[in-house]
Amino acid sequence: MAHDEMIAELAQRKEKALAMGGPEKLAKRKAEGHLNARERLEALLDKDSWIESGLFATSHRPEVRDKTPGDGKIGGFGKVAGRPVAVVSNDFTTMGASSSVVNGKKIRHIREVATRSGMPLIMLGESTGARMPDRMGAEGRAILGQDPIEYLRSRESPWASALLGACYGSSTWYGCLSDFVVMRKGATMAVASGRVTSAAIRQEIDSEELGGWKMHAEHSGLVDAIVDTDEEALLSIKKWLSYLPSHQNEAPPAYDVPEGSQGRGQQILEILPDTPNKVYDVRKIIDLVVDKDSRFELKPRYGKSICTSLARIDGKSVGVVANNPMFKGGAIDVDAMKKATAFIVQCDSFNIPLLFMVDTPGFLIGLEGERRAAPGKIMNWMNALSLVTVPKISLIMRKSYGQAYLNMGGGRNSDEVLAWPTADLGFMAANVGASVLSGVDKDPEKYAKMAKDLSRDTAVWGLAQLYEAHTVIDPRDTRETLIRLFEIHRNRHGSGVGKHRLAVWPTTY
Amino acid sequence: MAQTKVVCEINGSVWKIQIKEGDAVSEDDTLAILESMKMEIPVLAPASGTIGKILVAEGDSVAEGQDLMVINE
Numbered sequence: 001m002a003h004d005e006m007i008a009e010l011a012q013r014k015e016k017a018l019a020m021g022g023p024e025k026l027a028k029r030k031a032e033g034h035l036n037a038r039e040r041l042e043a044l045l046d047k048d049s050w051i052e053s054g055l056f057a058t059s060h061r062p063e064v065r066d067k068t069p070g071d072g073k074i075g076g077f078g079k080v081a082g083r084p085v086a087v088v089s090n091d092f093t094t095m096g097a098s099s100s101v102v103n104g105k106k107i108r109h110i111r112e113v114a115t116r117s118g119m120p121l122i123m124l125g126e127s128t129g130a131r132m133p134d135r136m137g138a139e140g141r142a143i144l145g146q147d148p149i150e151y152l153r154s155r156e157s158p159w160a161s162a163l164l165g166a167c168y169g170s171s172t173w174y175g176c177l178s179d180f181v182v183m184r185k186g187a188t189m190a191v192a193s194g195r196v197t198s199a200a201i202r203q204e205i206d207s208e209e210l211g212g213w214k215m216h217a218e219h220s221g222l223v224d225a226i227v228d229t230d231e232e233a234l235l236s237i238k239k240w241l242s243y244l245p246s247h248q249n250e251a252p253p254a255y256d257v258p259e260g261s262q263g264r265g266q267q268i269l270e271i272l273p274d275t276p277n278k279v280y281d282v283r284k285i286i287d288l289v290v291d292k293d294s295r296f297e298l299k300p301r302y303g304k305s306i307c308t309s310l311a312r313i314d315g316k317s318v319g320v321v322a323n324n325p326m327f328k329g330g331a332i333d334v335d336a337m338k339k340a341t342a343f344i345v346q347c348d349s350f351n352i353p354l355l356f357m358v359d360t361p362g363f364l365i366g367l368e369g370e371r372r373a374a375p376g377k378i379m380n381w382m383n384a385l386s387l388v389t390v391p392k393i394s395l396i397m398r399k400s401y402g403q404a405y406l407n408m409g410g411g412r413n414s415d416e417v418l419a420w421p422t423a424d425l426g427f428m429a430a431n432v433g434a435s436v437l438s439g440v441d442k443d444p445e446k447y448a449k450m451a452k453d454l455s456r457d458t459a460v461w462g463l464a465q466l467y468e469a470h471t472v473i474d475p476r477d478t479r480e481t482l483i484r485l486f487e488i489h490r491n492r493h494g495s496g497v498g499k500h501r502l503a504v505w506p507t508t509y
Numbered sequence: 510m511a512q513t514k515v516v517c518e519i520n521g522s523v524w525k526i527q528i529k530e531g532d533a534v535s536e537d538d539t540l541a542i543l544e545s546m547k548m549e550i551p552v553l554a555p556a557s558g559t560i561g562k563i564l565v566a567e568g569d570s571v572a573e574g575q576d577l578m579v580i581n582e
Contacts (some may be wrong), residue, residue: 277548328519329548361546366520368573429547 021093096128118247129169251496265476303335319347362402391489521545
């Protein structure tokens with residue numbers, strides 16, 4: 001009898017917790033076309049795989065205990081494609097999923113278990129920031145934000161974040177600490193909301209302009225993928241996870257090679273222009289080299305002269321860093337530098353071999369680049385490249401000029417340097433070099449002689465003869481060559497697990 | 510009606526303009542071709558819409574960050 005009562009109380013408390021912020025708020029959200037925090041879990045996770053942690057947690061403040069089911073952040077563990085994951089899903093209908101003493105404990109537990117048990121951590125973000133009044137005053141300072149490793153990121157396992165509404169405070173911070181960030185159009189991410197920012201700086205600020213999808217996709221570079229709906233955001237996380245191991249001490253999962261992946265080499269020659277002044281979209285060439293339909297591009301609207309994609313070759317994950325001549329002729333600007341470095345760090349941290357596909361006239365030089373610290377970014381990239389322990393293969397397709405030759409894996413910066421016969425190597429264009437050496441066109445005769453002298457043979461054979469290109473291949477044989485070479489270089493650590501010397505590098509640059 | 514500016518991404522000169530004011534365009538259509546670093550670099554539509562004012566002419570020198578034309582979405 002006594003048991004019945006206790007069990008009935010459990011059921012009743014459970015029902016109350018599962019009701020989140022109440023039917024009215026949930027209905028309003030539904031009408032707006034967005035999923036609620038629990039529907040998001042259902043859409044993300046394998047059926048019946050969810051086990052919750054903290055269902056009965058509430059605010060520690062007596063006056064709001066009844067209004068804070070789960071204390072606004074739903075935590076627990078589930079599976080994606082059969083692999084365990086840890087998840088925090090922010091419930092915006094409960095006090096705007098604001099950060100509190102109790103839900104901070106919850107996040108910490110979920111995070112620690114993810115790290116210890118080797119699971120990806122997924123944060124479904126939508127939160128208003130620190131809860132008022134919990135956070136106010138000296139007492140607030142003393143009880144919130146007292147976790148010294150709250151913002152420590154050392155990449156023991158992959159982290160993914162979805163930005164699915166107004167993201168301020170913890171959703172923003174965890175977004176920026178994550179390896180992969182997907183944003184739904186209409187969501188915003190910023191340090192503080194447009195309203196708070198407007199009040200603080202006494203200037204009308206539009207939230208969309210402050211932290212909308214266009215801002216992050218094209219300017220801040222903090223977001224990797226943009227989608228239209230909650231469902232697409234969750235699919236995007238699942239897709240990203242498919243390229244990643246569950247933790248840093250295992251190789252990424254392998255898949256069957258899709259039919260139609262082989263024998264497409266001839267099409268490369270149809271896309272590659274036969275004159276050096278014509279451009280092309282490098283993504284079309286990558287698609288022919290990697291397993292069919294396996295390419296997943298990150299930050300497609302940011303730093304577009306470099307294209308960074310996860311993909312598979314022979315069923316195994318690779319990270320592709322490719323110059324894209326379609327944008328800025330392939331000249332690498334500061335955004336592209338930051339994007340390349342972040343991607344290299346991500347791949348090396350999770351045992352994903354790197355493929356560099358090279359066609360660049362060099363770094364984009366100019367006032368804007370120098371003001372934005374281009375030389376520092378170039379050296380960050382080189383330093384990262386020097387610390388990489390996953391296999392690296394560099395393929396010189398056409399131009400490889402200047403310092404960028406080294407950043408794209410030339411010299412001894414890759415395990416293998418391959419080149420197509422179309423490769424064009426040099427330091428700078430002959431006319432630019434002649435201008436420098438002859439004193440900026442002052443003496444036409446001297447200039448003409450210099451230009452002629454400097455137009456030395458830039459064909460690939462000089463590189464191959466000195467064994468700086470390990471081999472020159474027919475573009476049509478690229479895929480088969482890469483399959484063999486990655487197979488050989490993956491052997492170095494036996495299990496395909498690297499040393500992760502970049503694992504504590506920043507998640508943003 | 511929202512307006513999107515087509516901003517020049519690189520210093521160079523305008524070689525060809527492939528659309529005229531009033532034309533309907535889709536995102537990623539080629540609007541013009543610039544010549545820069547000895548290459549022909551396309552200017553792609555940042556959004557779908559109708560071409561409004563075209564602010565440059567063939568042969569003009571253009572700089573990174575300069576507005577080239579406007580698309581009315």
